[in-house]
């Protein structure tokens with residue numbers, strides 16, 4: 594099963610293409626001996642299988658791509674490690690692009706049976722490579738479907754697609770060696786290490802008709818710091834906890850499975866007035882994605898209402914509140930919680946990442962507290 598975590602802006606693109614046969618004219622390149630990904634106690638070494646579309650490959654020399662890829666992956670490695678500004682990562686990370694055996698593919702770049710990801714995975718040693726990065730230098734149009742760049746997962750193999758599918762760049766050579774691309778790829782490597790898109794949980798004040806306040810997850814490469822310069826970018830504490838926990842693992846459904854397993858079991862809602870428990874009503878207003886606005890909005894109809902007769906309420910199965918079905922991918926991400934005591938109202942945000950963060954700290958109960 595493939596799930597896509599799309600990039601914000603720059604590489605979020607759509608495309609289509611024609612045939613789907615492997616390029617039989619790709620140059621023969623001697624493949625170096627590779628060890629599987631490993632952790633030596635100081636650093637984690639991760640092999641990266643690189644693929645390039647045939648038209649792109651033929652438009653430059655192999656030497657050009659090798660030199661640019663080497664430079665780009667040095668930039669990526671620097672950014673990935675340098676974004677640990679508080680020195681909390683337990684390991685350094687070294688992503689090694691296999692520039693001596695680049696796979697050249699023809700046909701579509703999208704994920705799926707005829708997609709470049711499948712073609713490349715079929716050609717590589719899955720014991721050695723757990724990460725594929727597909728570069729499409731010629732966007733060919735969205736006529737045959739809509740497919741975007743980003744990070745997917747093929748039964749435990751991470752697949753990143755680098756493509757610029759803006760209409761203006763159709764059938765032209767798209768340079769993927771600029772500053773935004775290496776930053777975008779570093780964001781995608783965050784997904785590869787188990788991180789969700791925090792930017793997807795932002796609620797703008799104008800999309801919150803209940804309290805008119807904005808919800809902003811922490812600064813992070815997975816949020817608003819995706820494209821900022823290296824000196825200003827960092828991983829949030831939440832992201833660091835996950836990267837450290839994942840270590841050198843790679844398996845199917847890593848992101849959602851980890852979140853589900855580390856989720857707190859319960860949520861204890863409490864309301865106090867002047868320091869004492871007080872009867873209150875607590876409503877949870879859900880955030881839902883609005884396709885017309887291209888962003889999440891708070892709905893004015895509460896998803897749940899809790900009556901707190903003695904100032905507390907125990908949400909016994911917290912996972913059920915957030916995880917919609919057995920497909921852990923399908924989640925409610927954010928709620929605005931409103932407590933009412935008499936005529937007074939107070940607000941708090943709760944979200945899947947806040948719950949997960951609490952669980953990663955070893956807490957089984959999330960405390961949602963209001964003070965009047």
Ligand SMILES: [Zn+2]
Nearest residue numbers: 598599600790
């Ligand atoms: Zn993303």
